[in-house]
Amino acid sequence: MKTSIPQEELLRSGHQACQGCASTVAMRYALKGLGRRTIIVVPACCWTVISGAAPNSSLDVPLLHAPFASAAATACGVKAGLQARGDEETTVMVWAGDGSTYDIGLQSWSGAAERGEDMLYVCYDNEAYMNTGVQRSGATPMGVWTMTTPDGNRRPKKDLDALLEAHHISYAATASIAYPEDFVRKFAKARAIKGFRFIRVFSPCPPGWKYDPDKTVDLARLAVLTGVFPLYEIEAGAFRLNLAPAKLKPLAEYLAPQGRYKGLDPEALAREQGSVTERWQRLLARKAAS
Amino acid sequence: MPRLEPPQRLPRIISSPGSTTFNRTSSWRNLVPRIDLALCTGCLLCWKFCPEACVGLPGPKPEIGMDYCKGCGVCAQECPAECISMDQEAEA
Ligand code: SF4
Ligand code: SF4
Ligand code: SF4
Numbered sequence: 001m002k003t004s005i006p007q008e009e010l011l012r013s014g015h016q017a018c019q020g021c022a023s024t025v026a027m028r029y030a031l032k033g034l035g036r037r038t039i040i041v042v043p044a045c046c047w048t049v050i051s052g053a054a055p056n057s058s059l060d061v062p063l064l065h066a067p068f069a070s071a072a073a074t075a076c077g078v079k080a081g082l083q084a085r086g087d088e089e090t091t092v093m094v095w096a097g098d099g100s101t102y103d104i105g106l107q108s109w110s111g112a113a114e115r116g117e118d119m120l121y122v123c124y125d126n127e128a129y130m131n132t133g134v135q136r137s138g139a140t141p142m143g144v145w146t147m148t149t150p151d152g153n154r155r156p157k158k159d160l161d162a163l164l165e166a167h168h169i170s171y172a173a174t175a176s177i178a179y180p181e182d183f184v185r186k187f188a189k190a191r192a193i194k195g196f197r198f199i200r201v202f203s204p205c206p207p208g209w210k211y212d213p214d215k216t217v218d219l220a221r222l223a224v225l226t227g228v229f230p231l232y233e234i235e236a237g238a239f240r241l242n243l244a245p246a247k248l249k250p251l252a253e254y255l256a257p258q259g260r261y262k263g264l265d266p267e268a269l270a271r272e273q274g275s276v277t278e279r280w281q282r283l284l285a286r287k288a289a290s
Numbered sequence: 291m292p293r294l295e296p297p298q299r300l301p302r303i304i305s306s307p308g309s310t311t312f313n314r315t316s317s318w319r320n321l322v323p324r325i326d327l328a329l330c331t332g333c334l335l336c337w338k339f340c341p342e343a344c345v346g347l348p349g350p351k352p353e354i355g356m357d358y359c360k361g362c363g364v365c366a367q368e369c370p371a372e373c374i375s376m377d378q379e380a381e382a
Contacts, residue, residue, distance in 0.1 A: 001350060003334060013344045013358035014310035019318065020362035024341040058310040180338045206362075214363030214376075217339050 005184045006032040015058035017050045020213025022203040022220060023124045024050060025177040027059075027095070030122065030201075033187025036061060037090045039078055043071035043105055045097030046131045047124075071096050072109040075119045091191050093120045098139035099129045102158050113167035113196045120190050120197045123160070126205040134208045143268050145210075145260045152263045156275070161200060165234060170195035173233035176202050178221035182231060182242055193235075202229040210259025222254040227280040241287040251276055311358075315342065319361035321376040327351055329373035336365035336374065 010031035017024045023046060031038065040063040042048060048065060052058045066074035071094045079092045096105060101123035109121055128146045129135040136146040138158040145152060164172050171193045175183045183201075190197040204220055206213040223229035226249045231242040251273045255261040264272070325336070330351050337345040337352050341362060344355035354365070366374040 001347065003337075003347070005338065007347060009343045010308075011343050012308040012311050013342050013355065014313035014315055015342075016310075016313075017341065019341075019360040020364055021341050024343075025339060028343055052310045056309040056312070057307050060308040062307070177339070212363070214367040216341070216362070216364055217368050 005029065005180050008032065008035075010036065010038075010060040012058050012060065015050050015052065017046065018205075018207055018213070020206045020216040021046070021050075022177050022205065022216050023047065023126065023201075025217075026124055026175075026183075026201045026203060029175075029177065029180055029183040030093070030095075030187050031059075031061065033184040033189075034091050034093065034120075034191050039064065039082075039090055039092050041066050041071050041075040041078060041092065041094045043094075043096050043100040044068040044131065045100055045124075046126070047095055047097070049131065068100055068104040070108045071100060071105050072112040072117070072119070072121060075121075076112055076117050079118055091120060092118070093122060095122050095124065097129075097131070098123060098125045098127060099131075099137045101125075102138035102160055110167065113164065113169050113198070116170070116195045118194055118196070120187075120199065122199050122201060124201045124203040125160075126203040126208060127157070128205075128208055130205050130208040141272075143261065143264045143272060145263055146208075152268075164198045167196070168237075169198055171197040171233070171235050173199045174202070174229060174231055175199050176220045176224050176229060176231060178217050178224060179231065179243070186233060189233075189235075208260070210262075211257045215257050219254065219257065222249065225249045226251050226254045227276045228254055230280065230283055232283065239286050239290045241283060244284070244287065248277070248280060314357045315360050316357050319359060319379050321361040321363060322356070322379045323354055323359065323361065323363070323366055323374050323376055325352065325354065326373040326375070329371050331371050333370060335368050335370065339364050339368050 011028045038061045043066045051063050075092045075094045082090050125139050127139045128137050134146050135148045136153055140153045141157045143152045171190055173186045175186050202223055204216045233240050332350045342358050344358035346353045363376050366376045
C-alpha cells in the first residue's frame, strides 16, 4: 500500500508522554524523514522522560542524554567520533525543548552554528519548561499563564528564528505536525544538506497549555492558519513561504481552546493580533522580494 | 584524520532499542476510540496523527492497537469521515 509518508515507525508505543503530546508525533515524522542512520542527542526536556527510563528506550535509534546547557556541544563530539571512524552517513540530531534552546543551551548551539558544525538541531517548542511543571521560558508568548507568570507573561516571545538566521546556517525551517508531508519532506531535505541545519517544530502541550488532548493537531493547524506559526524554509539564504493562506484566521480562534490564555483581556488580545499581523506582513514582503 | 580502532565495548546500559513496548499504556485510557469501518474512507489521517504510534495498517483500513492507545481522541477529532467515536472505557 502506498502512503504519503513512510510507514516505518522508529518511535515505539509504550512511551511516557502525556496523552495527546505533539512532540511524539513530531518525533515519528522526524525519523520518517531521517531514517535509521540517525543518532539523537537530548538535553533535559520532556524527551528525557519520553525516551524511556534506563534500561529501556522508546526509540529504535541510539539516543544520548546531555546536560541542559550542552546538547549541541555533545552532538559535535558525537559527529567527530563518527568521522574518526569513517562514518559520514549517520545524521546527528539534537532534539531539544525550548528551555534548552532559547535559554540554557543558547551558547552551545550558537557556537556550533557559528562554526558550521555538521548537525541537525531541532527545537520542539512547547513554549515553557513543561518537564518541570510549566515554568516560563524565553519562548513563552506574551500574556500567557505559567506557574511562574500567574497573571500573564509580561515579555514577548524571543525571536529565535531571527537569531538562528543571523548565524548564516545552511538550512533553517519551521515544521508543524498538522502538515505531515511538509514535515517529513523538510527532515529528508535537512538530512541531505551539510553543515548546521535548524528546524523549529511547534509542539502543543495539553497539560501545559490547558486544553483537551484531542485538540493537539487542530491547534497546530490553527497556529499556522492564524499566522502564529508560519511554515517557511531558508536554504542557503533563499527564503520560501511554504503555505500562504489568502486570509489569516483571527487569532482568537487559536487562543480560545487554551486555558493558558484565559487571562488575556480584549486590549491585550488586540495588541497580540497586531503583532501577529505585522510579522505576517513582513514575511509576505520577504516572499515578494525573493 | 587517521582511522581509530573501535573502542573497547562499553557495558550495555540500554537493554534493547524500542523496548518500551513492555509498557501497556492502555491503563491510562478513560475514553476508547472505535472506528466504524463501514464509513471509513481509508484516508489514514488517524494513522498519521496518533501520538502513540499505535494505529496499525494491516490493510487499506486502519486498526487501533488497544494495548497502547491512551484515549487522547486526536484520531476522532481529525477523522474527516467522522467515523471514530470516543466511548467511555469499561470499568477494569
Ligand atoms: S508536558 Fe507537554 S510536552 Fe511534555 S510530555 Fe506532556 S504533553 Fe508532551
Ligand atoms: S485515541 Fe489517541 S492514542 Fe488512541 S488511537 Fe486515537 S490518536 Fe491514538
Ligand atoms: S481518519 Fe477516519 S476515515 Fe480516515 S482512515 Fe482513519 S478512520 Fe478511516
